[in-house]
Amino acid sequence: MKLVPLGDKVVLKQLEAEETTKSGIVLPGQAQEKPQQAEVVAVGPGGVIDGKEVTMQVKVGDKVIYQKYAGTNVKLDAEEFVIVKQNDIVAIVEE
Template identity: 85%
Template sequence: MKLVPLNDKVVLKQLEAEETTKSGIVLPGQAQEKPQQAEVVAVGPGGVVDGKEITMQVKAGDKVIYQKYAGTNVKLDGEEYIIVKESDIIAVVED
């Protein structure tokens, strides 16, 4: 199965949480804060949303940072995804 977002929606796959701190302390699963960093899996076509023309600024494969409580969590074929509006993405992470 494949998720195909509509309008200004973006499908994200959350990156793994850090399991150790910078000083080497191993964190149990409950103590790990969910990262707000994800990889873009699929991007909608954009179009007109609320009377404004939307041109998508991210593409599949981009690593992004999104707002903390944004989006809808979806589980498909054992994988977890987050579907957000493009406006909920606040930055693209460049290497």
């Protein structure tokens, strides 16, 4: 199966949570904070959304940071994804 987002939606796959702190303390699963960093898996076509022209600024493969409580969580084929609006993405991480 494949997710194909509509309009200004973007499908993200969350990056793994840190299992240890910088000082070396191992965190149990419940204490690990969900990362707000993800990789773009699919991008909608953009277009006219609510009367405004929307140009998609992210592309598949980009690593992005998105707002903490944004999006809809979806589980598909044992993988978890987050579907967000493009304006819920706050930055692209460049390496």
